[in-house]
Amino acid sequence: MATLKDKKILLAVTGSIAAYKIATLTRLLVKSGAQVRIIMTEAATKFITPLTLATLSKNEVHQEVSSGASWNNHVELGLWADLMVVAPLTATSMAKMANAICDSMVVAVYLSARCPIFFAPAMDLDMWAHPANQANLKKLISYGNHLIPVGIGELASGLSGAGRMAEPAQIVEVLAHHFQKGKDLQGKKVLITAGPTFEAIDPVRFIGNRSSGKMGLALAKDALRRGAEVCLILGPSRLDLSHPALNLVKVESADQMYAAAKQHFPAMDIAILAAAVSDYRPKEQALEKIKKKSENLILELVKNPDIAASLGQQKQKHQLLIGFALETNNEEANAIGKLKKKNFDFIVLNSLKDPGAGFNHDTNQITILSKDNKIKKFELKSKKSVASDILDEAIEWMNK
Numbered sequence: 001m002a003t004l005k006d007k008k009i010l011l012a013v014t015g016s017i018a019a020y021k022i023a024t025l026t027r028l029l030v031k032s033g034a035q036v037r038i039i040m041t042e043a044a045t046k047f048i049t050p051l052t053l054a055t056l057s058k059n060e061v062h063q064e065v066s067s068g069a070s071w072n073n074h075v076e077l078g079l080w081a082d083l084m085v086v087a088p089l090t091a092t093s094m095a096k097m098a099n100a101i102c103d104s105m106v107v108a109v110y111l112s113a114r115c116p117i118f119f120a121p122a123m124d125l126d127m128w129a130h131p132a133n134q135a136n137l138k139k140l141i142s143y144g145n146h147l148i149p150v151g152i153g154e155l156a157s158g159l160s161g162a163g164r165m166a167e168p169a170q171i172v173e174v175l176a177h178h179f180q181k182g183k184d185l186q187g188k189k190v191l192i193t194a195g196p197t198f199e200a201i202d203p204v205r206f207i208g209n210r211s212s213g214k215m216g217l218a219l220a221k222d223a224l225r226r227g228a229e230v231c232l233i234l235g236p237s238r239l240d241l242s243h244p245a246l247n248l249v250k251v252e253s254a255d256q257m258y259a260a261a262k263q264h265f266p267a268m269d270i271a272i273l274a275a276a277v278s279d280y281r282p283k284e285q286a287l288e289k290i291k292k293k294s295e296n297l298i299l300e301l302v303k304n305p306d307i308a309a310s311l312g313q314q315k316q317k318h319q320l321l322i323g324f325a326l327e328t329n330n331e332e333a334n335a336i337g338k339l340k341k342k343n344f345d346f347i348v349l350n351s352l353k354d355p356g357a358g359f360n361h362d363t364n365q366i367t368i369l370s371k372d373n374k375i376k377k378f379e380l381k382s383k384k385s386v387a388s389d390i391l392d393e394a395i396e397w398m399n400k
């Protein structure tokens with residue numbers, strides 16, 4: 001059974017019929033060793049009584065930031081918790097959390113909590129599918145909160161479809177898994193390329209692309225959290241990172257990224273190539289700023305080195321090589337082509353067709369295609385959670 005021994009879990013309950021399952025969830029959390037404190041919206045108390053939950057959690061249940069003359073400190077509760085889980089999460093509370101409408105203890109605590117936050121929505125199927133709810137859902141995910149996906153099946157309305165709150169046992173599993181992810185990359189060396197490259201035309205102009213470096217940075221942060229030593233080769237990006245176990249190598253051009261990657265790769269266990277490397281660069285780089293003279297200016301471009309393919313050739317048996325593909329058409333076929341050509345162990349595909357995926361977003365929706373012909377599709381998540389999924393996959397491969 002999943003263990004949450006000594007973990008401090010703050011459970012927030014909002015007003016859906018699925019709240020009746022929170023008695024079971026509380027019981028399971030306590031049984032798995034967690035300390036549980038509960039807050040509820042007023043609507044939630046119509047579906048399950050605070051007395052029931054106070055008895056099961058062995059702690060007082062709070063509903064209001066202030067009740068009469070006393071003040072319930074939402075900051076203190078948010079700081080106490082190792083993890084906050086909102087279950088069930090209704091459309092109204094989701095909208096309030098997504099937009100900081102702070103009219104309840106639940107939203108006040110949510111906004112001031114510093115711990116990881118999980119949420120398990122519960123709604124009728126059409127409500128769940130409504131663009132307003134889906135937009136709020138995406139906002140919550142983009143803030144780094146973790147979605148516990150809805151189930152599909154019979155709903156309280158009598159309809160059947162997506163929208164059921166995840167079962168209590170599933171919720172406990174998800175939370176326990178979060179804590180189990182300890183230092184599983186301790187002693188490992190991870191190389192990450194990230195960001196765009198800029199190819200100089202003259203001293204002031206360049207050819208570049210819209211990559212922000214966010215996905216690569218999220219990977220570097222998660223690898224560091226898991227205990228890895230990370231070498232991050234970062235193209236020109238506004239982002240920055242510092243950590244005692246991080247070697248940050250800042251580069252501008254594909255050539256510089258290539259040189260740094262080749263230098264560091266032999267010592268690595270894992271290399272993740274998340275950079276959007278410019279395929280071509282100007283053949284000549286003018287030493288002075290090019291003057292506006294003729295009507296047309298023709299730039300001759302030459303191919304840049306393919307960093308991924310080169311590392312793929314020099315890859316040793318114990319090394320894992322992971323690539324990215326950002327495609328606009330024939331996504332899976334193109335990704336598989338790159339996987340083979342560059343000798344990747346697996347490739348992470350994101351499509352520009354998926355809203356919220358790709359350049360500059362805080363969220364991403366990925367599919368992982370591997371050299372043993374397996375395909376895993378993931379939901380839209382924060383880049384932080386996507387990074388964690390990619391490293392989970394890498395660890396699975398290393399343990400094969």
Ligand code: C5P
Binds near residue numbers: 276325
């Ligand atoms: O640009 P392309 O779609 O071929 O990128 C696929 C993968 O190859 C990505 O992981 C990217 O970081 C890597 N790549 C590279 N060097 C290049 C081009 C792409 O490492 N010159």
